[in-house]
Every structure is written in structure tokens, then in C-alpha cells.
Amino acid sequence: MAGPARLCVTNQKGGVGKTTVAINVAGALNELGRNVLFVDLDPQGNATEGLGLLEAYDDEPPTLLDALIDPEAVSPDDIVHSHSEMDVVTSNIDMNAAASALARQSNAETLLEDLLDGIEEGYEYVIVDCPPHLGVLTDNALCATENLVIPALTEPTSKRSLELLFDYVGSLEMDHDVEIEPVALVANRIETTREDEEMLAWFEDALPDVPLYRVRKRVALQRAFTDGKSVFEADEETDMETVFTALAETLEDRFSTREVTA
Ligand SMILES: Nc1ncnc2c1ncn2[C@@H]1O[C@H](COP(=O)(O)OP(=O)(O)OP(=O)(O)O)[C@@H](O)[C@H]1O
Ligand SMILES: [Mg+2]
Known part of the structure; x- marks a missing residue:
């Protein structure tokens, strides 16, 4: 039986809205009645903070890093924390050592896949928030999920970051025999200038087969983060x-053939 749909939210460029998009897509899926497991794979722990679980960032081992290296040595209770909208595999300060610690493992790029196999039962979606660089952690997210949600700002630097990302994904597909699909492009922090409109047109031209979502610059998104929730549970309404x-409904259409494993 098929397990949950797995997605990662990736763009190696920093500050483009990966964490904001990941939390709010998870919140939207929860609102549609789905069970979501959220994985904060970023050593910065921004999603852990933005879901109000910052105390777990300083937890003593065993942590996510230990679970990646040896899933059987760690109980899910050590790394999965409850949030009102989803369950969360929190990041931890020791994830800053992940790049070197994971690189020493023989199957360095597929450790997350093995971990998820053991903890994802009962969930319908797994959403992984990635760090702002390409490397072993992002490789793990891409190989484990094979589905990619890409946030990008409506500014010219996004052209090159998307090119670099797609080149990188292409090499990873060849090296690891996986097929990684871009499932959504999220133009983020859009304002109302001519430059924003030009970039939206460029996105549509460059990636005609990838559904494009338009997220405007809204302080309500920042406030929800500060309150430790998605916009769906925050007090303030936002358009x-x-x-x-x-976006969540598009995912539902795309993954509706999947069934829950328990
Ligand atoms: N649509 C938006 N409107 C207003 N603020 C936004 C929007 N999207 C993101 N932000 C803000 O921009 C900042 C960066 O967003 P976020 O942390 O989601 O990016 P990121 O890509 O995850 O960053 P990093 O690369 O460091 O992981 C945050 O302060 C966030 O609240
Ligand atoms: Mg982030």
C-alpha cells in the first residue's frame, strides 16, 4: 500500500520563504483534514521556532541527527513533537554538525528516506523544510520525497537560482536513480511593481507545466510565524x-490515489 505523499520545500537561495511556505502548506492540508508530519531539516531550526517548539531545539540527544544516522536507535517520541496542526520532527542545534556526520555514512543521501520509512505510518503527507544551501541535507530531502515545492521571490536573481536548482536536481536524479518532480512554484513576497509582474510572466514562461501560486507580501504571515502557527490557526485573517x-487542493488532486498506511 502506498504511504504518505512526501514533499520537500527547497531553494538554495536564502530567505525566499521556504519555511513560511512549508508551514502554511502544512496548515492548509491540516485544514482540509489531513494528517501531516512536518520535518525541519534545517540546522537553523526556523520552522521549529515558527511552530512554537523552540525548546526542542536545545534538547539533549537523541535528536534528529542521531535518528538519521541510526533510526533504530531512536524512538519516534524523542524526535516527533505535537503541534495543534501537525506533528513535527524538530531540528536541533546538533544538526549544525550534520554535513560532516552524514557524509561519513555509506548511504549518506538516503538516510532521511530510511528514517521516514519507520515513522510516517498514519500520516497522509510528509513535508520537509530544507536549509538554504545545496548539500547532503537537501540531497536527503530531495531523494526521500522526490516531490519539490519551490518558493522564489519575484526578483531577477530568481532566474539563476532556479537554473542552478534544476541543474543540481538533474545530477542528483542521475546519481541516485530517482525522479524528482517540481509540483508547485510559489512566487513569494510579491508586491505590485512592474518588476513583480515581469518576473511572474518569466516564471510562467520558464516552467509552463508547474502550477504557479502567487503569495503576496503580507505581515500576517510574519505574525503567524511569531505566534507559532500557520495563518489558518492565527487570529488574524489574511487573503x-x-x-x-x-496549493493544498492541487496536492490533493495529485496525490489522491495514495492511501494512508494505518
Ligand atoms: N509573503 C510574505 N510576506 C511577508 N513576509 C514574508 C513572506 N514570506 C516570507 N516572509 C518573511 O521573510 C523572511 C524569510 O522567510 P522564510 O524564513 O520563510 O524564508 P526561508 O527561505 O525559509 O529562509 P532560509 O533560507 O533562511 O531558510 C521571514 O521573516 C518571513 O516571515
Ligand atoms: Mg527556512
């Missing part, structure tokens, strides 16, 4: 809820 709901 961006409809955008994240539309």
Missing part, C-alpha cells in the same frame, strides 16, 4: 489563506 488552500 493569502486562499492561495495556500489552492
Whole structure:
């Protein structure tokens, strides 16, 4: 039986909205009644903070890093924390040592896949938030999920970051015999200038087969982060809820043939 749909939110460029998009897509799926397991794979732990679980970032071992290296030595209770909208595999300060620690493993790029195999039962979606660089952690997210949500700012630097990302994904596919699909492009922090419109047109031209979502610059998204929740559970309403709901519904269409494993 098929397990949960797995997605990662990736762009090696920093500060483009990966964590914001990951949390709010998870919140939208929860709003549609789905069980979501969220994985904060970023050593910065921003999603861990933005879901109000920052105390887990300083937990003593065993942590996510230990679980990646030896899933059987760690109980899910040590790394999976409850949030009102989802369950969360929190990041930890020791993830800063992950690049060198994981590189020493023989199957360095497939450790997350092995970990998820053991803990994802009962969930319908697994959403992985990635760090802002390409390397062994992002490789793990891409290989484990094979589905990619890409946030990008409506500014010219996004052209090159998307090119670099697709080149990188292409090499990873060849090296690891995986097929990684871009499932959504999220133009983020859009304002109302001519430059924003030009970049939206460029995204549509460059990736005609990837659904494009338009997330405007909204302080409500920052406030929800500070409150430790998605916009769906935050007190303040925002018109961006409809955008994240539309993205979640597209995921539902795409992955509806999957069944829950328990
Ligand atoms: N649509 C938006 N409107 C307003 N603020 C936003 C929006 N999207 C993101 N932000 C803010 O921009 C900052 C960066 O966003 P976020 O942390 O989600 O990016 P990131 O890609 O995860 O960053 P990093 O590369 O460091 O992981 C945060 O302060 C966030 O609240
Ligand atoms: Mg982030």
C-alpha cells in the first residue's frame, strides 16, 4: 500500500520563504483534514521556532541527527513533537554538525528516506523544510520525497537560482536513480511593481507545466510565524489563506490515489 505523499520545500537561495511556505502548506492540508508530519531539516531550526517548539531545539540527544544516522536507535517520541496542526520532527542545534556526520555514512543521501520509512505510518503527507544551501541535507530531502515545492521571490536573481536548482536536481536524479518532480512554484513576497509582474510572466514562461501560486507580501504571515502557527490557526485573517488552500487542493488532486498506511 502506498504511504504518505512526501514533499520537500527547497531553494538554495536564502530567505525566499521556504519555511513560511512549508508551514502554511502544512496548515492548509491540516485544514482540509489531513494528517501531516512536518520535518525541519534545517540546522537553523526556523520552522521549529515558527511552530512554537523552540525548546526542542536545545534538547539533549537523541535528536534528529542521531535518528538519521541510526533510526533504530531512536524512538519516534524523542524526535516527533505535537503541534495543534501537525506533528513535527524538530531540528536541533546538533544538526549544525550534520554535513560532516552524514557524509561519513555509506548511504549518506538516503538516510532521511530510511528514517521516514519507520515513522510516517498514519500520516497522509510528509513535508520537509530544507536549509538554504545545496548539500547532503537537501540531497536527503530531495531523494526521500522526490516531490519539490519551490518558493522564489519575484526578483531577477530568481532566474539563476532556479537554473542552478534544476541543474543540481538533474545530477542528483542521475546519481541516485530517482525522479524528482517540481509540483508547485510559489512566487513569494510579491508586491505590485512592474518588476513583480515581469518576473511572474518569466516564471510562467520558464516552467509552463508547474502550477504557479502567487503569495503576496503580507505581515500576517510574519505574525503567524511569531505566534507559532500557520495563518489558518492565527487570529488574524489574511487573503493569502486562499492561495495556500489552492496549493493544498492541487496536492490533493495529485496525490489522491495514495492511501494512508494505518
Ligand atoms: N509573503 C510574505 N510576506 C511577508 N513576509 C514574508 C513572506 N514570506 C516570507 N516572509 C518573511 O521573510 C523572511 C524569510 O522567510 P522564510 O524564513 O520563510 O524564508 P526561508 O527561505 O525559509 O529562509 P532560509 O533560507 O533562511 O531558510 C521571514 O521573516 C518571513 O516571515
Ligand atoms: Mg527556512
